Amino acid sequence: xxxxxxxxxxxxxxxxxxxxxSATGFPxxxxxxxxxxxxxxxxxxxxxxxxxxxxATPDPVQYFVWYYHNIxxxxxTVLQIQASNDIAETWVDPALHEAVTWHSGQLIxxxxxxxxxxxxxxxxxxxGNVAGYLRCGRPYLGSYLQPTYNFxxxxxxxxxxxxxxxxxxxxxxxxTKDVYRGWDLKFDTVIETDRAFFEDMFVAVGLNxxxxxxxxxxxxxxxxxxxxxxxxxxxxxYVHGNYEFSMSFEEDA
Amino acid sequence: MAFSDWISNxxxxxxxxxxxxxxxxxxxxxxxxxxxxxDSCWWIDHSAEGEPGRVExxxxxLDEEPGSLGDCQANAASxxxxxxxxxxHIHTTGSGEPGDSSGTDNHIILSYFWExxxxxxxxxxxxxxxxxxxxxxxxxxxSIPDIKLAVSHWHEGKSGQDFxxxxxxNADGHFDSRLADYIYEGKKLIEKIGARGxxxxxxxxxxxxxxxxxxxxxxxxxxxSLDLRR
Numbered sequence: 001x002x003x004x005x006x007x008x009x010x011x012x013x014x015x016x017x018x019x020x021x022s023a024t025g026f027p028x029x030x031x032x033x034x035x036x037x038x039x040x041x042x043x044x045x046x047x048x049x050x051x052x053x054x055x056a057t058p059d060p061v062q063y064f065v066w067y068y069h070n071i072x073x074x075x076x077t078v079l080q081i082q083a084s085n086d087i088a089e090t091w092v093d094p095a096l097h098e099a100v101t102w103h104s105g106q107l108i109x110x111x112x113x114x115x116x117x118x119x120x121x122x123x124x125x126x127x128g129n130v131a132g133y134l135r136c137g138r139p140y141l142g143s144y145l146q147p148t149y150n151f152x153x154x155x156x157x158x159x160x161x162x163x164x165x166x167x168x169x170x171x172x173x174x175x176t177k178d179v180y181r182g183w184d185l186k187f188d189t190v191i192e193t194d195r196a197f198f199e200d201m202f203v204a205v206g207l208n209x210x211x212x213x214x215x216x217x218x219x220x221x222x223x224x225x226x227x228x229x230x231x232x233x234x235x236x237x238y239v240h241g242n243y244e245f246s247m248s249f250e251e252d253a
Numbered sequence: 254m255a256f257s258d259w260i261s262n263x264x265x266x267x268x269x270x271x272x273x274x275x276x277x278x279x280x281x282x283x284x285x286x287x288x289x290x291x292d293s294c295w296w297i298d299h300s301a302e303g304e305p306g307r308v309e310x311x312x313x314x315l316d317e318e319p320g321s322l323g324d325c326q327a328n329a330a331s332x333x334x335x336x337x338x339x340x341x342h343i344h345t346t347g348s349g350e351p352g353d354s355s356g357t358d359n360h361i362i363l364s365y366f367w368e369x370x371x372x373x374x375x376x377x378x379x380x381x382x383x384x385x386x387x388x389x390x391x392x393x394x395x396s397i398p399d400i401k402l403a404v405s406h407w408h409e410g411k412s413g414q415d416f417x418x419x420x421x422x423n424a425d426g427h428f429d430s431r432l433a434d435y436i437y438e439g440k441k442l443i444e445k446i447g448a449r450g451x452x453x454x455x456x457x458x459x460x461x462x463x464x465x466x467x468x469x470x471x472x473x474x475x476x477x478s479l480d481l482r483r
Contacts (some may be wrong), residue, residue, distance in 0.1 A: 023385070024303065024336055024385055025303065025385045025386050025387060026387065027300075030402075035374075036375045037375075037376065038355065038387060038389075039387075068376075070377065109281075133376075174264070175266075176264045176266055178375070179268075190427075
């Protein structure tokens, strides 16, 4: 099992984002909205791209995430992440171009060494897509926070917000809602350097802004979730200048 | 599926839709004259609002020319929306600049477009998207009032409908700039109810009202709803 990773400093939010097509009512700016259900849709499926201009002094990227997509895993599907520093880039042979592996619901691509480029482009061919458009709810470009020591315990909670009322003899009447997941993590050793990183993260996201978490970095594809914190963070001094730390978060809607 | 079928199912998961026809005063915007041969038309970027449902010049409706900018050029008192560019082109009655407040072409021009809101959103395939509109889940469904009929003095002793007010979440400030830029008062507001996964045609309209006064705070806005005859 790999250590937990937090993907919270999303360079997409400060980028200039364009796409080669947008369906009416689904503008490309939706990609920068924290609601992943407020998605962007293209007009076509044969050769679509999205471009992210990270500005003149771009920060390094180690993760690319494409969340809440409807790309299909067909033999003619092409997924490629590309990057360049050339404003006139033709994208025929950009400085960086790597194939992205398809995964249901979310695409994740990890760069083992940080990549620093101003222009990033995600190119997709999915000509057989039955929807007739390509959808993305929330992309991520950026680095990650991985603490030196992994969490000590992880408690998964399954939550049901359905509204329940009962008759006097307990027959239940339910206003049904969707079940979702929550997690409680306990870290028994957080070193001061990591505590400072966590503090930077909490200052940015607080309880009000969703971020991506990878619970097991040895299994990126299956353990990535879009979550928000549900409790304040307490760092309790322990021994040798270290801290105990607990955090709770739940899936974002 | 009929409404009576839904409510007989204990897990029908009701969804409430609110559609408001919002007004936008646009004569004070910065207009650009179209190039010849369409230079009787002027345009603004209307992409944020989308295609108008109607456009008025000093209270009189302009004719929609859905075909082309050339049709708009050929007919005074008309408008054309180019969905590819998001531009709203207007040919005023006097062929002057819509924003000109100095001469005889002194207009108040309003465009009207619909805002689409709902009580909740879902993942595909149940997402609340109808006619190309993704409904914004800002409605506080607990605010939907009872519909009352009451004898009213204002209408010669006949009955009037009292709808109370509907409330929308505004903690993220979505409505702040909209209430500053657009006109929500005195506009048609349609309330519909349906079930999760139901097509738009199956939604039942339970109120068609006119918006009244608006209470606006950092966390919510409340819009009074009035009988349409007021």
